[in-house]
Amino acid sequence: MKYSQFNSILPYNGSLALYNSFQQKVLFLENELNDLLQAARAEGIDILGNYHPDFYNYLKDNRFIIEDDINELEEVKKKSKSVDETQEEFVLTINPTMNCNFKCWYCYETHIKDSRLEVTVMDSINLLVNKICSKPELKTLTLAFFGGEPLLYFKKNVIPIVDHVVEVCEKYDKEFTISFTTNGYLTDDYFIEYFRKKNLNIHLQITFDGYKEEHDEVRFVSKTKGSYDEIIKNIRKLLSYDNFTIKARINYTDKNIHNCHKIVDDFADIIEKIDKNKLMFDYHRVWQNDQLDDTSKFLDENSKKMQEKGFMTHVHYSPNNVNDSCYADKRNSVVVNYNGDIYKCTARDFVPKDRAGYLSEDGELIWNDGYIEKRMDSKFNNKPCLSCRIMPLCNGGCSQHAIENLGGDGYCVYHGDEQQKSNVILAKIDEIVNAPQEV
Ligand code: SF4
Ligand code: SF4
Known part of the structure; x- marks a missing residue:
């Protein structure tokens, strides 16, 4: 042994x-x-x-x-392949526009004014949905709206696609989920009533860039108008209906982390009245600010303060990149841009030169030559990961990290810092220890 x-x-x-x-x-x-x-x-x-x-x-x-x-490494590879090659789910992400009503300093996307789904591209998306759902192996279609701000043209560009997905999934007896990654400014009565009338459950990811002052400095509608108060108001309203679940993503830096815990005070009076699982605070470090320092200590303190007040939190210490890999790692996933260009990853610019292919008029995904196989084979090539004690959790990050570092000298998403790896493990042990007991 x-x-x-x-x-x-x-x-x-x-x-x-x-x-x-x-x-x-x-x-x-x-x-x-x-x-x-x-x-x-x-x-x-x-x-x-x-x-x-x-x-x-x-x-x-x-x-x-x-x-x-x-050979444990081979076993992890096998597991990873089975997860990434699953035919049971398809993740279809749509960017209805590359335009946005905010201008965040770190925003990686290039905002394109007047960009929005053309009718021909919407028709092609609907044909793609038909093809995806008619596959017998498929169990779940995960429909995600991204952008740009996906609610800018909600009525004309989002509703027709949602309606079509609901109809086709019912026809083929497939499960589906619908989510929006939005800045939370445009979730108005029309948006709420549309989903309530249809009796659809919607998941929203809404971003905070710290507590009010810090958030408003980054996420503003105009020089004199921040967005924090409006977003809080909108989330409170969404939570008053059963149809909506919110993941409040907190983009933290070494500067804004100290006050982040105060965000929950704006929900203190409703937390007892709502299902706690409907509001989760999910911490992610802004990647341009990802240097080695003691921010993780303050992160833990912030998260604990929120939990003590009865709120659910998730710190990004707890990856599960093999068993629960990113959608972009999976063969059955695509991001369709407003102009019909296709991509895999939502964390990089959607610029034409980086497109991975395009959606044809008849709803076929036409990937660039060799693109998919290169991406699917990109993992397990980074030397430091192969002997790492947390490889089955981290696996070098994701296929995007892997593909960008192919042929390089080797990298580590935790900068090779053993303490950070230990922190990942401690978070996992916490999860096991604190998991609800079955009765
Ligand atoms: S950067 Fe990685 S984890 Fe993030 S969306 Fe892209 S593939 Fe997924
Ligand atoms: S912690 Fe570093 S070395 Fe280990 S799997 Fe992740 S990226 Fe690879």
């Missing part, structure tokens, strides 16, 4: 936690057991079977130790 390459032992709440990032299991060890384990690692793990058969068998059954001839 051998010790799994995906094990880590870390101090956790006064005890020692043995965690395996592939099995996503944790075992809390007494000091004596840890001493025994370390001695066995030095002398050959099989010896543990003589000294403590129960412990040995437990480690074996839970795959903290494995047969010598098992």
Whole structure:
């Protein structure tokens, strides 16, 4: 037997936690057991079977130790392929426009005034939806609106597509979900009533750039008009209806992190009246601000303060990039831009030179030569990841990271910082420890 390459032992709440990032299991060890384990690692793990058969068998059954001839890396690759090649789901993301009513300094997208879906492209999208839904293997169509601000032309460009998706999914008996990544400024009565009348459940991701003052400095409608108060008002209203679930994405930096926890105070009076699962605060660091510093300490403090007040939070310490990879990693995913160009990833510019292909008039996805296979084969080529203890969780980030670094010297999304990797593990252990118990 051998010790799994995906094990880590870390101090956790006064005890020692043995965690395996592939099995996503944790075992809390007494000091004596840890001493025994370390001695066995030095002398050959099989010896543990003589000294403590129960412990040995437990480690074996839970795959903290494995047969010598098992290639764990190959097992992770196999798992990753099965997730990324699934035919059961299709993620269709649509950018109805590249225009936006805000101008955030870090916005990576190039806003294009007057850009919006043309009727011909909408027709092609509907034909694409027909093709996707008619596949017998498909179980769920995930429809996501992105942009630009996707609610700018809601009536003319979004509603016809939603109506078509609902009709086709009903015809082929497929499940579907609908989501919007929006700045939260245009979720007006018309928007609410449309989905209420149709009895559709809608998921919205709405961004904050810190608490009011910091947010308004970044996200404004005009020099004198911020957007924080309006967004809070809109979210409060959405939450008063059962149809809407909100992920409040907090884009934090080393500067704005300190006051972020105050955002929940603007919902303090309604948290007891709503389903807590309908509002989640999800922290993401602004990537241009992603240097090594002690911001993660303040992040944890902020998140804890929110949780203590009864709100759900998620810090981006807890990746699950193999079992739950990004939609862009999956073969069955596409982003259709307003002009019919197609892409995979929503975190890069939608510029014509970087398009991955186009949507044909008859609703066929025409990928650039070799593009899809190159993307699907891009993972597991980064040397540092292959021997990393958290590879089954992190896997080098995503296919976009992988493809941009193909043929390079090797990279690490945590800058090779072992403490940050340990933080990922500690967050995972927290999740296991705090998971609701089944009764
Ligand atoms: S950058 Fe990576 S994780 Fe983000 S959308 Fe693109 S592929 Fe997905
Ligand atoms: S990017 Fe870094 S942390 Fe992630 S799997 Fe690779 S080496 Fe490990």
